[in-house]
Amino acid sequence: MKLKDFAIERYFAKYEFSAKYMMSSSDCDGFGMDEVLSLASASEKKDWEELKLGYTETRGSVPLRKAIQKHYQNIELDEIIVTSPGEANFVLMNVLLSKGDEVVCMAPMYQSLYQIAKDIGCQLTLWEPIEENGAWDYAIDQLNRLITKKTKLLIVNFPHNPTGYSPSKEGQLEIIKLCRKNDVYIFSDEMYRFLDHTQGAHLPSMCDVYEKSISLWGTSKTFGLAGVRIGWITSKDRGLLQKIENFKDYLSICSSAPSEILATIALNNLDYFLQRNLEKIRHNIELFKIFQKKHKALFDFQAPPTSSTAFVRFHLESSTAEFAENLVKETGIMLLPSEAFEYGTKHARIGFGRENFPEVLAGLEQFLKENNY
Ligand SMILES: Cc1ncc(COP(=O)(O)O)c(C=O)c1O
Structure with missing residues (x-):
């Protein structure tokens, strides 16, 4: 490709x-590395000081996945795979999609979220926003017209880059209902998770509320730790996760060992x-x-x-x-x-x-x- x-x-x-x-x-x-390390618990400090720079587990170290797991309602350790965010996206599209598959994606969008599907040869339809005096909205009835029984995957990103849009919890449930009815996967990019500066309640992660979804989150945006280069995929679809792990053998194999500890500390101090x-x-x-x-x-x-x-x-x-x-x-x-x-x-x-x-x-x-x- x-x-x-x-x-x-x-x-x-x-x-x-x-x-x-x-x-x-x-x-x-x-954030500075010293500041992150100053938040470390006694055991994290020990892990950092005694760290050996060998390979780490392909799915991510156990302490890291335990720290990730805390931020989901319903995700087991073996329902998490750690990779850099861009790699997660690339691998997922490659294991899930084939030429000719129908994919619906929000627009405008961070390019990798639709470009990989497009270059695999998928038929891409865009869920366009409604713009009114500087405010942005995405209409569920428009999505209703785009999703059919032939749709394989819907790609969403809430909170959304670049508009800052997020649906209400009810809006999220409507999207899920539509996808469930049509047996559609949802890939939910949640890189800006918890950056809710006006809404009282955070949106649940898609993987906690829809069985046929894959969620992506990482340290870059929510934490201000882009240089750590750690992200993770969470899903109830263990078969799909196994395929992602197998594909990852051809890319990074595993994450950077120091970064895994820094990400663990960050997640434990969200x-x-x-x-x-x-x-x-x-x-x-x-x-x-x-x-x-x-x-x-x-x-x-x-x-x-x-x-x-x-x-x-x-x-x-x-x-x-x-x-x-x-x-x-x-x-x-x-x-x-x-x-x-x-x-x-x-x-x-x-x-x-x-x-x-x-x-x-x-x-x-x-x-x-x-x-x-
Ligand atoms: C929506 C979205 N997804 C994924 C990424 C990739 O994250 P990272 O830069 O940490 O690889 C970005 C980065 O800007 C993004 O905006």
């Missing part, structure tokens, strides 16, 4: 380590990371609301209910790609245009997880003034 280039990752590759400011990152600032990240996201959203009020004619914005990102519509004569290109050239601020999501030319993603967001807004303000926007 030949894979089309990953537009978002190529865009980040161009700027992430050269531009001065990142205005569109979906992850929160990375609230510590969550509180800090949510505080930052909420604060930056408030700043962005004020900023948008001053620039209503330039772009629409309504605070997203969940996640660390928003997707805003610009009212420009030029494309957002052109605007972003000028912005990064003049100010060093990188803005991710919707072209990288293959979603038209009028939107851009905003990331709220960075401490220096106020500085970024000041730079953007100056740029708008100097260029008469």
Whole structure:
């Protein structure tokens, strides 16, 4: 299989380590390793100090899977496979899908969530959002029209990158009902799990509430630990998990041993990371609301209910790609245009997880003034 280039990752590759400011990152600032280690329990500290850098278990170390298991209602240790998030996605699509299979996927979407299916030769249908004055919604009756008895897989991502959309619990149950009726698998990307800054109750993981689903989560977004490169797949479908384990033998085989311990510590201290990240996201959203009020004619914005990102519509004569290109050239601020999501030319993603967001807004303000926007 030949894979089309990953537009978002190529865009980040161009700027992430050269531009001065990142205005569109979906992850929160990375925590320091010392800080993570300072949270370790006595046994985790011992594991770290006595760590031998040999191979680890293909499915992930037992302490790590026990730490993962705590965050699900109904998942056994052998219903978890640890891999990097991108690898999990790649392997799952390869073991589950064949050429000609019908797949429904939300749009816009993190490209690997639909591109692999597309390049395998699946027939892809997009579940498009409804946009109204900067707010985003996905209608269940539209999904009802897309899902048929021939659909093999539905791919969802809640909280959603880039719009920040999440359904209510009732909405999630309606999606499940529809898939159960048509015997459809759900792949549920939950990389932004628990980043619910407005909604009181968290959405249950799909693997806890739908028997024919596969959930993906990891340390990158919820925890601010992208450099750990640890993610995991959880599912009640043990046959499918065995196929995933077998495929993984051809890729990473197992995860990095130090990363497994860092991820274990993080998972055992979820609230510590969550509180800090949510505080930052909420604060930056408030700043962005004020900023948008001053620039209503330039772009629409309504605070997203969940996640660390928003997707805003610009009212420009030029494309957002052109605007972003000028912005990064003049100010060093990188803005991710919707072209990288293959979603038209009028939107851009905003990331709220960075401490220096106020500085970024000041730079953007100056740029708008100097260029008469
Ligand atoms: C929805 C979604 N899924 C998966 C990933 C992949 O996560 P990672 O970068 O940790 O591999 C990302 C990263 O941005 C994402 O936004």
